Amino acid sequence: MTAGAMIGVRAxxxxxxxxxxxxxxxxxxxxxxxxxxxALRQEPMAPLRFGCTVSPEGFARHAHCLHRAAQxxxxxxxxxxxxDRVPGEAxxxxxxxxxxxxxxxxxxxxxxxxxxxxxxxxxxxVRAMAGVADMxxxxxxxxxxSLAICALRSRAAAIAIAAEALATDGVAVDVSGPWPxxxxxxxxxxxxx
Amino acid sequence: MxxxxxxxxxxxxxADDQSLIHLLDRLLDQGVVVSGDLRISVAGVDLLFVGLKLxxxxxxxxxxxxxxxxxxxxx
Numbered sequence: 241m242t243a244g245a246m247i248g249v250r251a252x253x254x255x256x257x258x259x260x261x262x263x264x265x266x267x268x269x270x271x272x273x274x275x276x277x278x279a280l281r282q283e284p285m286a287p288l289r290f291g292c293t294v295s296p297e298g299f300a301r302h303a304h305c306l307h308r309a310a311q312x313x314x315x316x317x318x319x320x321x322x323x324d325r326v327p328g329e330a331x332x333x334x335x336x337x338x339x340x341x342x343x344x345x346x347x348x349x350x351x352x353x354x355x356x357x358x359x360x361x362x363x364x365x366v367r368a369m370a371g372v373a374d375m376x377x378x379x380x381x382x383x384x385x386s387l388a389i390c391a392l393r394s395r396a397a398a399i400a401i402a403a404e405a406l407a408t409d410g411v412a413v414d415v416s417g418p419w420p421x422x423x424x425x426x427x428x429x430x431x432x433x
Numbered sequence: 434m435x436x437x438x439x440x441x442x443x444x445x446x447x448a449d450d451q452s453l454i455h456l457l458d459r460l461l462d463q464g465v466v467v468s469g470d471l472r473i474s475v476a477g478v479d480l481l482f483v484g485l486k487l488x489x490x491x492x493x494x495x496x497x498x499x500x501x502x503x504x505x506x507x508x
Contacts, residue, residue: 269460277442290460320455378458386458397438415436416455417443423459
């Protein structure tokens with residue numbers, strides 16, 4: 241990326257147009273983020289991820305999503321919710337005999353199921369909270385679920401506190417933000433499972 | 434909790450690993466390809482030109498790409 245990288249898409253009078261970083265290089269993710277925040281302080285827009293540009297066909301193909309994100313950015317922010325599996329004692333023993341190994345493997349497999357069930361419950365509970373306009377799953381793994389919440393700014397602090405309180409045995413909850421609506425400007429990649 | 438209700442947008446401190454990781458989760462989640470050119474020149478004469486294509490992705494995304502690549506190789 242060079243100076244003047246695309247950082248967002250504004251929607252004015254029903255028309256979409258690109259917003260570019262002004263001055264300085266946007267080759268660094270943190271600089272890109274600062275440029276996005278500066279631009280959002282001037283006007284609402286659909287913020288773009290680092291290194292992301294929207295082609296003319298992209299404007300047409302994703303018009304609905306871009307319009308919606310630009311509209312939501314008036315009074316919504318993104319909250320990050322990271323759910324991490326906390327291994328129990330049974331998963332972390334160090335005895336080397338075969339029976340202990342099999343016991344740990346069984347506990348780990350059971351823990352995966354337990355984690356995903358509880359993480360899905362937390363996801364559903366947050367989705368039902370007042371002020372949550374949308375939610376998306378970001379990259380995850382067997383031991384982590386990463387969620388993006390599009391929340392009404394006036395309700396965001398209450399949602400963050402309530403979400404953190406949903407931590408249970410075996411699931412740690414970490415809440416971050418407020419972020420620009422990075423995860424809601426464009427459809428998620430098809431690689432998403 | 435690293436949520437900061439008193440500010441309009443979180444801007445991570447580069448020295449704060451956790452908040453930086455949260456930001457990169459959002460900025461790089463799907464992976465991006467950065468293209469660029471690097472020219473090394475002396476006194477206005479180009480000595481070397483390198484075309485760059487660099488994939489940046491979060492660790493989780495890179496892992497999914499790796500798994501997907503293995504699956505398609507095996508198929």
